[in-house]
Amino acid sequence: MPQGQPAAVPNDGLTTRQRRNKPLLVVHTGDGKGKSTAAFGLALRGWNQGWRIGVFQFVKSAKWRIGEQTVLERLGRLHEETGEGGPVDWHKMGSGWSWTRKQGDAEDHAAAAVEGWAEIKRRLADETYDLLVLDEFTYPLAWGWIDVDDVVTTLRERPGRQHVVITGRRAAPELLEAADLVTEMTKVKHPMDAGQKGQRGIEW
């Protein structure tokens, strides 16, 4: 983690405390592994702060239940049982978003992505969560399913103190421009280069 003093004190009219508590837009991009894993690691940390966690999984996510979903939902139930940590909602696009009962349009990924973004906008307006993870959200943007300008404007104008983490390759320049924190995960070496397939517990 970065330590010490910031490189410059900005002339933004905010106190250190206000600046410290600024809601962050975080982007994990690049071709390497760890983008989603680090985002769910942040969710873990946020849960421990008692934050309300909302995960929206676009694309891959949808088809199966990854380990993080099981664990974070378990932590959400622990919160209900004991009051520890915070509540967790996990929404995924796969076979229809969890807030809808529609299963029929599961094949229309573009429509499902648009529906997901519309819900995220509602949640942001309502300040439902303290931390939102928009997993692999860069893809529906890159494919033109969701309007980048709408996303950037909505995020810039979100009320209150809502942290947002977006993951995925090929993040739009406008999104990077709007982000407070951007990390690029670069693949240096991967077992698949040596002919090895993905394995349980490591890849999912």
Added chain:
Amino acid sequence: MPQGQPAAVPNDGLTTRQRRNKPLLVVHTGDGKGKSTAAFGLALRGWNQGWRIGVFQFVKSAKWRIGEQTVLERLGRLHEETGEGGPVDWHKMGSGWSWTRKQGDAEDHAAAAVEGWAEIKRRLADETYDLLVLDEFTYPLAWGWIDVDDVVTTLRERPGRQHVVITGRRAAPELLEAADLVTEMTKVKHPMDAGQKGQRGIEW
């Protein structure tokens, strides 16, 4: 996550299944954020598989309890209570390793690092864990406190199926050479560049 077929089928005499279940040495390096967070995310995933998780935190770790420690230890207790997931041991260098009662040498970081590595070697030989996270382990290597060749040889020869994840900047070339999977986290943009300090829930 990487999908599809590996680029080449290696001529290593292993079956696909053997190759798939090969224990991995994973390194998260680079100057960006997410190295440790992604490693703890993998621990989360491993816990969900019922793996025995051992975390060894070098350096920073030591001084305070980060969110991941609270949550992963809580998941370890959940395992004891309900049998869900796997057991979790969290060892940190800070004020003396948890398996020793010595507090006196907390100031001698080089000696504490050497002691930590000796314990890791014993655990590897005993196959105590299915996943070991050696957090910020690159630093005692970079500082010459622990011998890189000893580490690489020990890891190459570790018995059974023990995954090892090592995090930290400036990973030694020998370590990268020995690793199966290396991701470099690169800082593209960070709030501290804009004069913002770290904040709870995001940085720790």
